Amino acid sequence: MIIMTPILLILLGATEMLQADLLPAEKISLLPPVNFTIKVTGLAQVLLHWEPNPDQEQRNVNLEYQVKINAPKEDDYETRITESSCVTILHQGFSASVRTILQNDHSFLASSWVSAEVHAPPGSPGTSVVNLTCTTNTTADNYSHLRPYQVSLHCTWLVGTDAPEDTQYFLYYRYGSWTEECKEYSKDILERNIACWFPRTFIHSRGRDWLVVLINGSSKHTAIKPFDQLFALHTIGNDEQKPLRKWLLFVFMATICLILLILSLICRICHLWTKLFPPIPAPKSNIKDFFVTPNYEKAGSTETETEVIIYIENPGVETLEDSVF
Numbered sequence: 331m332i333i334m335t336p337i338l339l340i341l342l343g344a345t346e347m348l349q350a351d352l353l354p355a356e357k358i359s360l361l362p363p364v365n366f367t368i369k370v371t372g373l374a375q376v377l378l379h380w381e382p383n384p385d386q387e388q389r390n391v392n393l394e395y396q397v398k399i400n401a402p403k404e405d406d407y408e409t410r411i412t413e414s415s416c417v418t419i420l421h422q423g424f425s426a427s428v429r430t431i432l433q434n435d436h437s438f439l440a441s442s443w444v445s446a447e448v449h450a451p452p453g454s455p456g457t458s459v460v461n462l463t464c465t466t467n468t469t470a471d472n473y474s475h476l477r478p479y480q481v482s483l484h485c486t487w488l489v490g491t492d493a494p495e496d497t498q499y500f501l502y503y504r505y506g507s508w509t510e511e512c513k514e515y516s517k518d519i520l521e522r523n524i525a526c527w528f529p530r531t532f533i534h535s536r537g538r539d540w541l542v543v544l545i546n547g548s549s550k551h552t553a554i555k556p557f558d559q560l561f562a563l564h565t566i567g568n569d570e571q572k573p574l575r576k577w578l579l580f581v582f583m584a585t586i587c588l589i590l591l592i593l594s595l596i597c598r599i600c601h602l603w604t605k606l607f608p609p610i611p612a613p614k615s616n617i618k619d620f621f622v623t624p625n626y627e628k629a630g631s632t633e634t635e636t637e638v639i640i641y642i643e644n645p646g647v648e649t650l651e652d653s654v655f
């Protein structure tokens with residue numbers, strides 16, 4: 331594995347250099363998109379929108395866009411359309427870049443980046459809530475035929491250490507297109523809200539949407555910094571494939587290394603054997619036959635392994651790209 335990784339990297343580098351050489355002679359110059367904006371469309375949700383550059387020559391090519399999320403969490407993806415919706419926490423601000431790209435099997439061209447951002451909401455440090463935890467509880471609902479179950483939501487939090495005594499907090503949740511404000515709070519001795527209970531919500535216990543919880547607040551003395559958090563109600567069935575592919579790659583590499591090791595060992599033993607027992611007419615040919623046969627089989631098996639490497643090369647490249655961006 332330790333030996334194979336640099337080799338793979340060198341191979342990758344070589345492939346990229348080859349690809350660079352294969353760029354079409356008549357280079358098309360790519361211009362960045364224009365009017366790139368980021369709009370907050372809901373709790374912890376933004377819409378990125380841009381327009382194709384009006385001066386971009388088209389020349390019958392399929393232009394795409396590469397979107398790079400810079401903050402709060404790096405992400406990178408490609409799209410053919412000119413907008414993209416993201417679910418993300420916003421209390422630390424949000425920033426993203428987009429560029430025009432043109433790619434096919436042999437080449438990759440890209441324009442310069444254009445960027446936009448949503449500023450972190452104002453508020454004094456230490457005033458936002460901490461240690462927010464939320465739990466949902468699904469119970470059978472005998473009174474509704476449309477929805478045979480009900481999901482309740484219970485959240486608790488701690489008051490920010492530097493929040494003034496008169497601070498009041500307000501909790502909102504969003505699930506899909508539904509946003510609701512909390513109506514049943516529990517309070518601490520200073521009458522500040524520190525927990526919330528929704529007996530019924532719009533949450534689907536088997537849905538795949540994120541549950542978003544936002545807590546903002548107010549005080550006469552200072553601006554209270556809002557806090558938002560995403561909760562995954564269910565881990566989705568697609569992410570499981572990637573670790574599996576990485577694992578398979580690892581197993582294949584390990585197998586190949588092991589086979590190489592065994593082959594080299596066999597070679598050494600062969601050499602040692604010929605040195606220890608120099609050629610004697612009759613028994614020698616028997617010994618030779620004995621050793622030639624397994625060697626032959628091993629050679630056959632390396633050939634099959636080579637085919638396997640070619641087959642797994644693409645997933646391998648993808649995995650590496652993922653970790654690069």
Ligand SMILES: *[C@@H]1O[C@H](CO)[C@@H](O)[C@H](O)[C@H]1NC(C)=O
Binds near residue numbers: 364381382
């Ligand atoms: C970009 O925005 C400006 C001002 O809002 C507008 O005049 C212009 O038409 C827009 N460009 C495109 C390509 O939509």
Ligand SMILES: *[C@@H]1O[C@H](CO)[C@@H](O)[C@H](O)[C@H]1NC(C)=O
Binds near residue numbers: 461488
């Ligand atoms: C709040 O969370 C921090 C770490 O996130 C932890 O160290 C601390 O003990 C928690 N406080 C309480 C009261 O649970």
Ligand SMILES: *[C@@H]1O[C@H](CO)[C@@H](O)[C@H](O)[C@H]1NC(C)=O
Binds near residue numbers: 467468469
């Ligand atoms: C969920 O709600 C049911 C019915 O109200 C209750 O009996 C159960 O203890 C709750 N479970 C949790 C984990 O809160």
Ligand SMILES: *[C@@H]1O[C@H](CO)[C@@H](O)[C@H](O)[C@H]1NC(C)=O
Binds near residue numbers: 470471472
């Ligand atoms: C709903 O029906 C179940 C079984 O029929 C029963 O055990 C439960 O108490 C009922 N719940 C309510 C809230 O009526």
Ligand SMILES: *[C@@H]1O[C@H](CO)[C@@H](O)[C@H](O)[C@H]1NC(C)=O
Binds near residue numbers: 500502546
């Ligand atoms: C808290 O957030 C909600 C939802 O975005 C908003 O309607 C409300 O005005 C905010 N309250 C404060 C005190 O900032």
